[in-house]
Amino acid sequence: MKTTRRDLLGVVAxxxxxxxxxxxxxxxxxxxxxxxxxxxxxxxxxVAILNDTHxxxxxxxxxxxxRNLRLAIDGILxxxxxxxxxxxxxxxxxxxxxxxxxxxxxxxxxPLRRELPLHLTLGNHDTREEFLRAFxxxxxxxxxxEHRHTGILDLPHVRLALLDSLKETPAAPGRLGADxxxxxxxxxxxxGQNKPFVCISHHNPRVGGDAVHFSGGxxxxxxxxxxxxxxxxxxxxxxxxxxxxxxxxxxxxxVVNTMASAMVADTRLSxxxxxxxxxxxEGVELEIHTYQADHAWNGERKWLFWRQPRV
Numbered sequence: 044m045k046t047t048r049r050d051l052l053g054v055v056a057x058x059x060x061x062x063x064x065x066x067x068x069x070x071x072x073x074x075x076x077x078x079x080x081x082x083x084x085x086x087x088x089x090v091a092i093l094n095d096t097h098x099x100x101x102x103x104x105x106x107x108x109x110r111n112l113r114l115a116i117d118g119i120l121x122x123x124x125x126x127x128x129x130x131x132x133x134x135x136x137x138x139x140x141x142x143x144x145x146x147x148x149x150x151x152x153x154p155l156r157r158e159l160p161l162h163l164t165l166g167n168h169d170t171r172e173e174f175l176r177a178f179x180x181x182x183x184x185x186x187x188x189e190h191r192h193t194g195i196l197d198l199p200h201v202r203l204a205l206l207d208s209l210k211e212t213p214a215a216p217g218r219l220g221a222d223x224x225x226x227x228x229x230x231x232x233x234x235g236q237n238k239p240f241v242c243i244s245h246h247n248p249r250v251g252g253d254a255v256h257f258s259g260g261x262x263x264x265x266x267x268x269x270x271x272x273x274x275x276x277x278x279x280x281x282x283x284x285x286x287x288x289x290x291x292x293x294x295x296x297x298v299v300n301t302m303a304s305a306m307v308a309d310t311r312l313s314x315x316x317x318x319x320x321x322x323x324x325e326g327v328e329l330e331i332h333t334y335q336a337d338h339a340w341n342g343e344r345k346w347l348f349w350r351q352p353r354v
Contacts, residue, residue, distance in 0.1 A: 086125050089321045090319075094304065099143075109147075112304060115304060115334075127160070128162060129162070131161070132243055139168065149177060166217075167209060167213055167245070189220065200324050208244040216246070236352060240278065241280070244261065250294075251291035268293075280298050282298070287308055288331065290345065302315065302316045302331070314335055314340065316331060316338075317332050325348055325349060328347075330342070
C-alpha cells in the first residue's frame with residue numbers, strides 16, 4: 044500500500060476523535076459481537092457497492108470499463124453468503140448517458156439482475172430521461188414534483204436512502220433540492236432512533252473528506268447536513284464521484300468515499316474495485332475488493348462504529 048494513503052488514513056483516524064464515535068472506540072469484545080452480527084449466514088445485512096462504471100455503447104468486450112464491471116459481477120455472485128442487495132451508485136454511462144450507453148450497460152448487468160436485488164442511482168454523467176427509458180420497470184421510492192430516481196433499502200440493521208444527486212449532465216456539481224431533502228429526512232424520521240440511517244448518493248457532500256473535491260460535490264449540502272446531524276440515527280453518508288477510496292468524518296457522521304469501478308483519479312495513489320458493506324447495530328465493516336488480485340488493498344477490512352445519542 045502506498046505510504047501516502049497510510050498517512051491519509053492516519054490523519055482521518057486522528058480527526059475522528061469525537062466521543063463515542065471513533066473507529067477505535069469499541070472494545071475487542073464489541074468488535075467481535077458486531078462482526079458476528081454483520082456476517083449473519085443469510086447475508087441479510089450485507090450490500091455490495093459499485094460506482095462510476097462509465098459504460099459506453101462503443102466499448103469492446105475487452106475494454107477496461109466493461110471488463111471491470113464483469114469482474115465485479117463475477118466476484119459478487121461468487122460470494123458466500125451472497126449480499127442482500129447490490130447498489131451501483133451513479134455514473135453508469137460514460138459521458139452523457141446516451142440510449143446506446145444504457146443498452147450496453149443493461150446487457151452487462153443482466154447476470155447480476157437475474158440473481159440479486161439491484162439498485163441504481165444517477166450521477167453527473169447520466170441522463171435521467173434516457174435512463175428512465177432504458178429501465179422503464181424501475182420505480183422511484185419518492186413522488187416528487189420534479190422526478191428523482193430514489194430508493195429505500197431496509198435491512199435488519201440499517202435503512203439506506205438512495206439519493207439522486209444528478210443536477211446537470213455532464214457538469215460536475217450535484218444537487219438534491221428541497222423536495223428530495225425533505226423526503227430524505229422523512230425517511231430518517233420514519234425509523235427514529237431505533238435503527239441506523241445511512242445516505243448513499245453519487246456526489247460527495249461538501250463536508251468530510253478532502254476539501255479539494257468539495258466544488259464538485261453536492262452544492263446544497265448546507266441545507267441538509269445540520270438536519271442529519273440533529274438526528275442521532277443518521278450515521279453515515281456513502282458516495283462515489285471522486286474516483287478514490289477514502290474515509291472521513293464530519294460532526295460525528297462518517298463520510299465514505301467508495302472506490303470507482305472504471306478508472307481512478309491518480310493511479311499512483313488509488314486503484315479500481317468495489318466495496319462490500321456489512322452492517323451491524325454498532326456500525327459497518329467495509330471490505331475492499333480490487334480488480335488487481337495482488338493489490339495491497341485487496342481484502343482490506345475497515346470497521347466504522349456509529350456515533351451514539353448523548354445521554
